[in-house]
């Protein structure tokens with residue numbers, strides 16, 4: 001991989017390699033764009049097949065956070081970290097503290113939080129070395145685990161997508177096929193069940209499936225069967241790229257709306273589902289509840305204010321659907337336009353009035 005060529009292609013600002021032999025830390029912090037503010041994005045811990053895969057994941061996820069934060073109306077840029085390692089075996093307190101010192105060295109250009117493979121306890125360890133971390137324990141006046149709030153935002157987003165597809169946002173009597181009933185999706189299922197939706201669930205973890213069957217009377221199907229079930233809404237809540245050449249022909253749902261990041265295997269798949277008339281809620285818009293919640297900590301966390309802001313995911317998606325209809329483009333393109341317009345408007349005013357952080361007039 002030609003790293004500078006890759007960085008240039010999407011105009012990445014910075015890539016930081018962090019190594020600490022004592023603790024075994026091998027981390028990559030990618031900062032994509034700080035036009036709107038400091039880069040905020042989670043830390044993923046994962047066993048990558050190669051260093052190139054880890055670098056690519058960090059870069060791809062960091063760019064996703066730029067768009068997610070911009071579309072959510074946050075004054076924050078996009079960044080992400082990947083730690084190379086097995087979250088079940090390779091964690092130790094020194095590793096997260098060493099990582100915290102690297103974050104501190106960036107002096108606020110990057111702020112972290114949870115992502116796949118990391119927990120509130122890990123954030124607390126990072127917090128021993130730096131204040132540039134969110135999603136730490138509520139004892140510190142912080143917001144804690146972002147997953148339940150992400151779930152609330154996804155639930156609101158499913159309602160917005162149902163409104164677009166069915167002209168009514170009630171989910172009573174609607175059948176939702178949920179792929180992956182982990183941290184986010186379990187809470188999302190609680191909201192759906194409460195509203196009277198029928199749930200069909202799958203997971204590679206049998207206990208997770210059983211929990212949903214017991215709690216919500218959900219119907220369980222095998223991991224490969226979820227795409228073809230008779231349902232109104234398909235909610236991908238496991239890993240990415242599940243909307244692809246194999247799955248699209250099987251889908252019966254009129255709506256795709258779930259929490260997973262990077263749901264489209266490629267943009268071409270976003271075009272295909274658009275042509276088929278499926279309403280797709282772009283992933284980074286519908287799953288922005290977690291980042292909206294942790295970002296509120298930067299103002300002194302207020303749960304009521306954070307939840308009110310998370311509710312605006314409904315309006316953001318409604319706007320995306322409007323742009324999609326107005327410009328006759330797929331919804332993933334409409335979401336990108338919404339985010340890019342926001343970044344462009346700020347970068348224009350910055351280049352007009354500011355130079356190196358100082359008003360140009362102060363240089364006279």
Ligand SMILES: NC(=O)c1ccc[n+]([C@@H]2O[C@H](COP(=O)([O-])OP(=O)(O)OC[C@H]3O[C@@H](n4cnc5c(N)ncnc54)[C@H](O)[C@@H]3O)[C@@H](O)[C@H]2O)c1
Pocket residue numbers: 116146147148150179180181182183184185202203204205208223237238239240259260261287288290291
């Ligand atoms: N946690 C958050 O606040 C948050 C915020 C934004 C986006 N997301 C995204 O939402 C998704 C879920 O996050 P989470 O925190 O709930 O993770 P999680 O690990 O708690 O849940 C994921 C679930 O998916 C299951 N799974 C994995 N592969 C599967 C497969 N092939 N078929 C069926 N099930 C499978 C896992 O067993 C697990 O139960 C991820 O893509 C994550 O990046 C999470």
Ligand SMILES: CC(C)C[C@H](N)C(=O)O
Pocket residue numbers: 040041042068112113114115116135146261287288290291294
């Ligand atoms: C900042 C975090 C809460 C980000 C979250 N992991 C996401 O992908 O949106």
